Amino acid sequence: MRQTQLFTKTRKEAPADEMAKNAQLLIRAGYVHKEMAGAYDLLPLGFRVVDNIKKIIREEMNALGGQEFIMTGIQSKDVWTSTDRWSDDIVDIWFKSELHAGGQVGFGWSHEEPITEMIKNHISSFRDLPIYVYQFQTKLRNELRAKSGLMRGREFVMKDMYSYSTDAEQHEKFYQKTIDAYKKVFDRLGVGEDTFVTFAAGGAFTEFSHEFQTICEAGEDIIYINREKNIAINEEVLNEKTLKDLNISREELEQVKTAEVGNIFNFGTEKCEKMGLYFKNEKGETIPVHLGSYGIGITRMIGVIAEKFSDEKGLVWPESVAPFQIHVLVLGEDEIVIAQAEKLYGQLTKRNIEVLFDDRKGVSPGEKFSDADLLGIPYRVVVSAKTVQQESVEIKKRTSADSELVSYDEFIARFTV
């Protein structure tokens, strides 16, 4: 994409009311625009990042046998009264509205109840199970206090997957597979090293749920980890019993601040019993379905990545999520130089390599460099009078201070998969 066609602009200063580093950088670089507290537009650059994150998750969820679908954002009151979660006294983050035709609707903060209700139409026999479905949904939550930029919003995108299984064993098998798939996802997103499968409060049916917690100063959670034994425990369940169960002592644990980027939860048969989701087994008996839910916060993930991968100059995207792979900068307005840059840009795009081409005229080299640093695209490639003279380009990784001169052919070859 040509930078002259990109409608967003960079800015030197972040809005004064934005304290969170992730929001400051993302706004300055033009990835997002703030509509109101806890609500951010995804501008073209931010949209591309979200898309890349989705692609990775989609691949891993499909590999698990997940089927992608999408549910509505508005939800009926009845569905939620069956599990007693419609009341504001019980769920305090509801956005609700009245229908002109009469009756109330809620705006989805979760889809556990509606999906289970919908699934009732499709399950009657053990032959119909298991079912794994997932969606990328915009969730609306009337948070008492939005904060930390993209990390706790009132509107955010979440991948939520649900598993419907015949029994505990079938459920457990999938649950474990999902843990592995999630690990792959976070590895691919570049945060695998710092992401821990964490024991957390489990609710009525199970003792623990599992949270995926990524070390992040801007996070809201405190967890205790032991890297060697690969154990992580949320502060909320850290007690003598937990330590004993996990066979670890308090002294072996390191306290870290984290952001919850994923959560997987076993409902057992509780919710399906409440909602009347049963099936007939081989013997013709009527049995409640086992339900599991598995979430990943997509937009929060962007915030976490921005927090973790950035420096004083700007963002530093991992290649897997970067809006573009290469940022080509043309310096000066010498016709030969511009022609060479155009030629390379054409060659790269023809090979489906994602390139942002800084073709702006009348913009000084310094400004282009600063913008490139702020945008944080993994590879910066400079085409200038100097490089053209040597029939080469200058490549610099965003993560490195050094650059190297590379011939045109080698440059193209290097990025051709």
Next chain:
RNA sequence: CGGGGUGUGGUGUAACGGCUAACAUGCUGGUUUUGGGUACCAGUGACUCUGGGUUCGAAUCCCAGCACCCCGACCA
């Protein structure tokens, strides 16, 4: 929801209760410059969040509302 703070051109800031609300940045036009936000000239752009009140006079003081930020609580 409890506590604290802040609302001034697009953005960041300034202005004792008193001249036409200042500066930087951005944007427009021009000259200049071309490997780290080049320099200069000329322009552009604000009912000082809203509504009341005090005062001869309010961006400035008071009250209310709204918005935003921070701390806490909350976060199946």
